[in-house]
Amino acid sequence: xxxxxxxxxxxxxxxxxxxxxxxxxxxxxxxxxxxxxxxxxxxxxxxxxxxxxxxxxxxxxxxxxxxxxxxxxxxxxxxxxxxxxxxxxxxxxxxxxxxxxxxxxxxxxxxxxxxxxxxxxxxxxxxxxxxxxxxxxxxxxxxxxxxxxxxxxxxxxxxxxxxxxxxxxxxxxxxxxxxxxxxxxxxxxxxxxxxxxxxxxxxxxxxxxxxxxxxxxxxxxxxxxxxxxxxxxxxxxxxxxxxxxxxxxxxxxxxxxxxxxxxxxxxxxxxxxxxxxxxxxxxxxxxxxxxxxxxxxxxxxxxxxxxxxxxxxxxxxxxxxxxxxxxxxxxxxxxxxxxxxxxxxxxxxxxxxxxxxxxxxxxxxxxxxxxxxxx
Amino acid sequence: xxxxxxxxxxxxxxxxxxxxxxxxxxxxxxxxxxxxxxxxxxxxxxxxxxxxxxxxxxxxxxxxxxxxxxxxxxxxxxxxxxxxxxxxxxxxxxxxxxxxxxxxxxxxxxxxxxxxxxxxxxxxxxxxxxxxxxxxxxxxxxxxxxxxxxxxxxxxxxxxxxxxxxxxxxxxxxxxxxxxxxxxxxxxxxxxxxxxxxxxxxxxxxxxxxxxxxxxxxxxxxxxxxxxxxxxxxxxxxxxxxxxxxxxxxxxxxxxxxxxxxxxxxxxxxxxxxxxxxxxxxxxxx
Numbered sequence: 001x002x003x004x005x006x007x008x009x010x011x012x013x014x015x016x017x018x019x020x021x022x023x024x025x026x027x028x029x030x031x032x033x034x035x036x037x038x039x040x041x042x043x044x045x046x047x048x049x050x051x052x053x054x055x056x057x058x059x060x061x062x063x064x065x066x067x068x069x070x071x072x073x074x075x076x077x078x079x080x081x082x083x084x085x086x087x088x089x090x091x092x093x094x095x096x097x098x099x100x101x102x103x104x105x106x107x108x109x110x111x112x113x114x115x116x117x118x119x120x121x122x123x124x125x126x127x128x129x130x131x132x133x134x135x136x137x138x139x140x141x142x143x144x145x146x147x148x149x150x151x152x153x154x155x156x157x158x159x160x161x162x163x164x165x166x167x168x169x170x171x172x173x174x175x176x177x178x179x180x181x182x183x184x185x186x187x188x189x190x191x192x193x194x195x196x197x198x199x200x201x202x203x204x205x206x207x208x209x210x211x212x213x214x215x216x217x218x219x220x221x222x223x224x225x226x227x228x229x230x231x232x233x234x235x236x237x238x239x240x241x242x243x244x245x246x247x248x249x250x251x252x253x254x255x256x257x258x259x260x261x262x263x264x265x266x267x268x269x270x271x272x273x274x275x276x277x278x279x280x281x282x283x284x285x286x287x288x289x290x291x292x293x294x295x296x297x298x299x300x301x302x303x304x305x306x307x308x309x310x311x312x313x314x315x316x317x318x319x320x321x322x323x324x325x326x327x328x329x330x331x332x333x334x335x336x337x338x339x340x341x342x343x344x345x346x347x348x349x350x351x352x353x354x355x356x357x358x359x360x361x362x363x364x365x366x367x368x369x370x371x372x373x374x375x
Numbered sequence: 376x377x378x379x380x381x382x383x384x385x386x387x388x389x390x391x392x393x394x395x396x397x398x399x400x401x402x403x404x405x406x407x408x409x410x411x412x413x414x415x416x417x418x419x420x421x422x423x424x425x426x427x428x429x430x431x432x433x434x435x436x437x438x439x440x441x442x443x444x445x446x447x448x449x450x451x452x453x454x455x456x457x458x459x460x461x462x463x464x465x466x467x468x469x470x471x472x473x474x475x476x477x478x479x480x481x482x483x484x485x486x487x488x489x490x491x492x493x494x495x496x497x498x499x500x501x502x503x504x505x506x507x508x509x510x511x512x513x514x515x516x517x518x519x520x521x522x523x524x525x526x527x528x529x530x531x532x533x534x535x536x537x538x539x540x541x542x543x544x545x546x547x548x549x550x551x552x553x554x555x556x557x558x559x560x561x562x563x564x565x566x567x568x569x570x571x572x573x574x575x576x577x578x579x580x581x582x583x584x585x586x587x588x589x590x591x592x593x594x595x596x597x598x599x600x601x602x603x604x605x606x607x608x609x610x611x612x613x614x615x616x617x618x619x620x621x622x623x624x625x626x627x628x629x630x631x632x633x634x635x636x637x638x639x640x641x642x643x644x645x646x647x648x649x650x651x652x653x654x655x656x657x658x659x660x661x
Contacts, residue, residue: 080629081624081628081629082628083624083626083627083628083629083630084628087626087627087628088626088628091626103628103629103630111641112630112633112641114635115569115620115632115633115634115635116620116621117630117631117632117633118621118623118631118632119621120451120621123424124424125424125425125623127623127631129629129630129631129633132630132633132641274424275424301424303424323424323425324424326424326425326426326623326624326629327416327424327425327426328416329626
């Protein structure tokens with residue numbers, strides 16, 4: 001006699017529908033991807049015929065920015081578009097990002113510039129927000145607990161008007177849970193002469209070393225392309241103890257008001273950002289990656305996968321998405337996915353295989369000689 | 376807020392360089408209120424790498440269509456509007472921002488607009504006419520050829536025009552006409568360049584004094600405090616303004632649309648606005 005099928009409470013006797021495991025395009029952070037035994041790494045590939053069809057092995061997307069800061073993938077949201085991240089956390093899968101850099105934060109609160117703060121320029125925009133922020137204490141109080149819960153590293157963009165203010169800010173960040181690193185904004189004005197830190201190697205080195213002494217967090221120096229010789233600045237930052245370099249910040253620009261009676265922005269000058277900045281950013285990253293041995297994060301007008309691949313090719317190990325993330329907050333996550341696919345399509349086991357492919361065989365002359373004479 | 380792919384139904388050039396676009400976007404239309412805006416990803420070759428904000432000019436829940444007025448701004452936006460054909464699709468986010476609040480007791484609404492900013496008041500006109508309120512629309516433009524066509528307005532609206540060169544209606548700024556109607560109006564709504572809004576806001580601030588309105592009643596105009604930025608603060612305010620401010624992120628993160636508030640703190644046009652009670656903003660020196 002056939003055994004009677006008994007209904008067990010909570011367990012269906014029906015056949016469970018086969019659930020196809022869909023692996024996220026980006027692998028979760030695993031500390032040692034290379035020591036996974038071959039059999040183990042083949043096993044998931046069998047579950048995913050789609051990946052197998054294009055010869056897909058798991059791709060290591062991890063990026064080591066130095067100082068113990070390892071990103072799950074090379075796509076970072078640059079300082080600005082996501083603010084402090086909490087407003088977009090409900091909208092975007094932030095855990096699939098490499099990192100989030102906060103908006104510029106100073107030790108003391110800053111009210112920012114008068115309106116208007118934004119103007120359209122060809123292939124970009126001009127921003128003169130004036131680093132409006134509620135001050136470091138307030139920022140940490142409001143957001144640090146949320147950051148500590150997020151799996152994505154949050155890098156605080158630190159700015160200040162003097163070396164001592166930067167150092168004091170860095171000291172305040174030391175040991176705060178939720179802060180994965182510091183990005184030092186070298187475009188801030190410095191002292192009585194009012195020039196940005198990043199225009200002069202010695203001033204830049206002073207700022208970086210002051211912050212270095214003040215905290216042990218991974219330290220990224222964010223360069224400005226306004227400097228005459230970015231290589232000298234980058235080298236000075238590296239020697240002063242920066243774990244990584246990010247390039248570039250916005251470039252000073254101007255737009256004219258509709259009535260032509262003055263500048264369009266309340267602040268007069270603004271920072272040019274968007275695709276207009278891309279060739280400049282590529283040039284700076286190309287130069288800086290040759291000059292330093294620390295990792296370089298490329299930022300400037302990146303909006304598509306091709307832009308990301310270009311930036312990696314000139315020597316950036318990671319990319320920062322700026323203005324493009326304002327128009328489309330989902331873009332950084334999508335670019336990370338597309339980048340992983342691009343690696344698979346090229347049969348690369350590691351995203352590092354895309355980095356520096358456009359670098360010259362022997363060091364190129366500095367662009368400070370003038371573009372037409374650089375060869 | 377909803378993010379949706381919308382389809383262009385119709386695009387009409389209502390004034391030289393200004394298009395009235397109808398989009399089929401039922402998800403956005405269903406919750407839209409007067410004063411709110413949509414954020415559109417325009418496709419411009421080498422143009423703005425941002426979405427563009429447009430006030431919802433009209434919204435028809437029955438057909439799921441909304442109209443926006445494009446142009447009057449930059450050449451890039453005009454080129455995009457010119458290139459669009461019915462059937463084209465665009466990525467639209469909305470409805471965004473805080474709406475106008477009309478007091479249920481207000482019978483007479485005074486609307487003041489200049490140039491393309493009339494779009495921000497257009498839906499309010501429809502709602503007021505539907506609710507049988509009297510509407511006077513004061514409209515300012517540079518010249519007669521730029522005056523918003525009467526054919527696009529409901530018949531119930533009293534339409535007063537001023538042009539800077541005197542080619543149609545009053546000569547000069549539309550703000551000069553406001554005093555003739557301030558005694559009649561229960562509530563007032565304005566949209567336009569900051570210069571106009573500032574002028575209208577200063578008039579509104581001195582209105583009670585000019586009209587000799589006494590603060591009567593048990594509360595003597597006091598009563599419980601109203602939270603700034605709340606719908607009630609706008610509803611109780613004689614003048615509400617919709618600011619024209621380029622909005623970059625519309626999520627409140629970038630601070631690019633911030634304007635100075637009367638409390639000394641900045642207000643984001645994208646989140647706290649675009650509609651404000653006039654006394655919530657700092658209009659600066661005259």
